[in-house]
Amino acid sequence: MAAENLIEVKGLKINFGKTEAVKGVDFCVGEDDSVAIVGESGSGKSVSAMSLARLLPPPPICQVSGSVKYKGEDVYGMSAARLRKLRGGEIAYIFQEPSTSLNPVFTVGSQIAEAVRLHFPEEKNVRKRVVKALEEVGIRNPEQRYDSYPHELSGGMQQRVMIAMALSCAPKLLVADEPTTALDVTIQKQIIELLCRVRESRGMSILLITHNFGIISQLCRRVIVMFRGEIVERGLCSEVLKNPQHPYTKALMDCIPRLNDKSRKLRPIDYDKLK
Amino acid sequence: MTPAANPIKRAAQRLFSDNLTLSCAIVLACIALSCAFANLICPEGYRAQDLQLGISAPSMEHIFGTDSLGRDVFARVLYGGRVSFAVGVLATFVAVVIGVAYGTVSAMAGGRIDAFMMRVVDVIYTLPFTIFVILLMVAFGRSLWLIFVAIGAVEWLTMARIARASALEVKSRQFVEAAKVLGQSRTGILFRHILPNMLTPIFACAALTVPSVMMLEAFLSFLGLGVQAPLPSWGSLIKDGAELMEDAPWLLVFPTLFFSVSLFCLNRIGEALSEDAGK
Secondary structure, rough: OOOOEEEEEEEEEEOOOOOEEEEEEEEEEOOOOEEEEEEEOOHHHHHHHHOOOOOOOOOOOOOEEEEEEOOOOEEHOOHHHHHHHHHHOOOEEEEOHHHHOOOOOOOOHHHHHHHHHHHOOOOOHHHHHHHHHHHHHOOOOHHHHHOOOOOHHOHHHHHHHHHHHHHHOOEEEEEOOOHHHOOHHHHHHHHHHHHHHHHHHHHEEEEEEOOOOOHHHHOEEEEEEEEEEEEEEEHHHHHHOOOOOHHHHHHHHHOOOOOOOOOOOOOOHHHHOOO | OOOOHHHHHHHHHHHHHHHHHEEEEHHHHHHHHHHHHHHHHHHOOOOOOOOOOOOOOOOOOOOOOOOOOEEEEHHHHHHHHHHHHHHHHHHHHHHHHHHHHHHHHHHHHEEEEEEEEHHHHHHHHOOOHHHHHHHHHHHOOOOOOOHHHHHHHHHHHHHHHHHHHHHHHHHOOOOHHHHHHHOOHHHHHHHHHHHHHHHHHHHHHHHHHHHHHHHHHHHHHOOOOOOOOOOHHHHHHHHHHHHOOOOOHHHHHHHHHHHHHHHHHHHHHHHHHHHHHHO
């Protein structure tokens, strides 16, 4: 583990009213690191990720306690201006549903340009930079695609645009919240390969939120398994996937359908056993 | 045809895609343009009297006839249209500006502020319009400006509700979250992401507000609370015509014809736009 951590989370608790979404978790993401948080719906993985850039709704709706530090700086003590710099400029997010993450009334190029202007106001040739970003994520004819509206692109292209938007501000950490769930399998593979490639070429860190074990091993070095707002297992990807320790991790991996074993029935998670 | 993403282009597409709406737009444009250029078409103006002629039926010289003071009805209808359209467009503009600002602020603020602001709207809604206008007239005297204020003060309420509903809907869409995640400020999000996506319903509502405002103005003028004579408006012309309906039907028929055709066209266009907004 690198000495300098990008993100350090200690004792993070997130409550929505009386519902405890996250019950005290600790984790960290280093420089040039790749971590996956795995868990089922409602395990608190997405809210944990959102809390890193203080993106959860303000107190009466949602209470966050514990500490979240970005390069040693307390995220929850930051001024609004500092926070806007952090969001996008240092921690960028991509979401599950690319088609709803793009504003339908503007061209994709102008939306990426907006992000560039926010974080690099001194940049003179914004268009060139946007075209370069589109090229980096493997969009053909980036010059023409600049002037396309979101509905003119396919789902995979839209997700590439979202990644280009996130990358255009040169973030240190990319949080990918189920980036492939809305896409079909072949596009999934392309997007994961794209994320791998940009991670390596930029030396950026990735925090991947997913419930899909299939994509973890390709992209991530470490994995954190969350269940009911707690971390139940963590370790190197290769080890956890080969030899899961916690019964929940085992159960979760048992849910993955296998192609070569026809006799095996799909096993749902038996929650009573886990209690 | 795939709808264009740009709301203005989309509205135009919608208008020109069906024949009835298109013909309404053409008819309306003709009426509006002849009213706008009334001073070129009838250079003698709406007040020129020919007392010797007095009331006369349509003829070659006065195609719509003349009224009891010998004034050309055609000229008066065109000049009256100016007033009616001006009230319609300006009061709608006022209503859109106030309503959209109010509704959007309410939606963005949320919580108690939102609830309070919308209850204020509910309370103003309950005021009876006619009494409200009569009170204004009594307090400030009759003027064209007061009509704008009175109509604007009533029409912005509906606009505020529509703007609020639309802002709430857009606010919850994910690209707003995505903009926040990129470090966009609240005002940036409001002007770049929320308002542009509200335009379609606002256009539709504004287009339907214009005829209802014109109707209100005509109603006020008919009651004698509207524009001051000798300035004509379609409402006051209809009122004058109604008094002499049996002796000189042309005084009633022509302003009514212009008024109803314009309202029909405006309503058709407004409905075409709101059908589009509903998609």
